Amino acid sequence: MEQKTMHALVFHGPNDIRLEEVETPKIIDDHDVIVKVGLSTICGSDIHIATGALPGVKEGTILGHEFVGEIVEVGAAVKKFKVGDKVAANCVTSCGECYYCKKGYINHCENGGWIFGYKINGCQAEYIRVPYAEKGLYKIPETVSYKDALFVGDILSTGYFGAERGDIKPGDTVVVIGSGPVGMCAMVCAKLFGPAMIIAVDTVDSRLEVAQKEGIADLTINSMKEDVVEKVMSLTEGRGADVVIEAAGVKATFDLSWKIARPNGTVSIVALYSQTQELPLQEMAGKNLTIRTGWVDSVHMEELLKLIESGRINTNFLATHEAPLNDIVEGYDVFGNKKDNCLKWIVTPYK
Numbered sequence: 001m002e003q004k005t006m007h008a009l010v011f012h013g014p015n016d017i018r019l020e021e022v023e024t025p026k027i028i029d030d031h032d033v034i035v036k037v038g039l040s041t042i043c044g045s046d047i048h049i050a051t052g053a054l055p056g057v058k059e060g061t062i063l064g065h066e067f068v069g070e071i072v073e074v075g076a077a078v079k080k081f082k083v084g085d086k087v088a089a090n091c092v093t094s095c096g097e098c099y100y101c102k103k104g105y106i107n108h109c110e111n112g113g114w115i116f117g118y119k120i121n122g123c124q125a126e127y128i129r130v131p132y133a134e135k136g137l138y139k140i141p142e143t144v145s146y147k148d149a150l151f152v153g154d155i156l157s158t159g160y161f162g163a164e165r166g167d168i169k170p171g172d173t174v175v176v177i178g179s180g181p182v183g184m185c186a187m188v189c190a191k192l193f194g195p196a197m198i199i200a201v202d203t204v205d206s207r208l209e210v211a212q213k214e215g216i217a218d219l220t221i222n223s224m225k226e227d228v229v230e231k232v233m234s235l236t237e238g239r240g241a242d243v244v245i246e247a248a249g250v251k252a253t254f255d256l257s258w259k260i261a262r263p264n265g266t267v268s269i270v271a272l273y274s275q276t277q278e279l280p281l282q283e284m285a286g287k288n289l290t291i292r293t294g295w296v297d298s299v300h301m302e303e304l305l306k307l308i309e310s311g312r313i314n315t316n317f318l319a320t321h322e323a324p325l326n327d328i329v330e331g332y333d334v335f336g337n338k339k340d341n342c343l344k345w346i347v348t349p350y351k
Contacts, residue, residue, distance in 0.1 A: 042335045
């Protein structure tokens with residue numbers, strides 16, 4: 001690569017992010033590739049990092065972890081990819097060889113497990129270095145656009161993770177708490193498992209309207225206007241939901257998740273909490289619930305890309321705002337503060 005410097009969004013501390021000119025990344029290990037970023041986006045966890053709510057990020061780190069692009073350089077050990085390949089990236093790196101990787105728990109990789117924009121430099125830049133490229137990159141099918149594939153490495157995989165771990169059966173009633181991008185991806189993926197009804201819960205009417213308009217929710221409940229427990233019970237003959245997916249991440253939604261689940265139901269938590277939550281086992285014990293939670297293991301990206309290619313999954317409706325990398329600081333403000341009904345702010349190349 002001839003370009004020695006590039007533009008990137010750099011973290012300098014809580015509430016101090018700057019678009020700067022920095023050194024273009026280079027191959028460090030033979031298993032690396034360099035990707036020219038075609039599209040990236042701003043994620044909720046990026047906002048947590050930028051505001052200091054997710055500590056541990058070093059000053060000088062380039063932010064961002066959700067991206068697609070074109071390979072412009074490959075390490076000597078990389079055989080699966082070549083220059084010019086268009087790829088979607090897992091937001092977490094994995095070596096593929098350690099105990100956890102072989103079990104499919106790649107976010108606990110003993111040699112990688114680095115989240116772009118958190119532990120290593122991220123994608124809100126013109127170029128990005130991808131370690132263990134053969135384990136974390138996937139070729140985008142020819143008929144799939146960058147925008148079609150953009151969310152597959154993080155929020156779509158997270159939505160699938162939540163739905164899969166909910167153990168949804170055909171005919172089930174599924175409630176998704178939180179109709180932000182992750183919650184809507186969970187609804188999209190829940191439909192793949194054949195539930196009878198998907199109920200979306202949120203406090204923002206515009207988001208609930210999108211969920212119903214896009215056909216990913218059969219019913220919606222605004223928890224500021226209706227009693228969610230009462231409504232869910234009335235829709236399920238007093239039993240409660242078979243599966244609850246919690247994608248909001250505050251105490252009220254955590255408490256709600258187990259209250260609206262039926263006895264022997266499943267609560268699948270994909271939310272990121274900033275505070276400790278309590279389990280009132282004296283109230284919960286008799287419900288015999290299965291509660292599952294954790295970071296996403298994006299091990300279904302190839303399958304999800306095929307579902308996108310076949311038209312069974314479409315998340316383009318989430319891309320409500322789009323602007324070049326030049327305007328990314330504004331994007332953090334609009335997306336982070338939920339202005340202008342922003343669901344996802346798409347970052348196009350620097351101009």
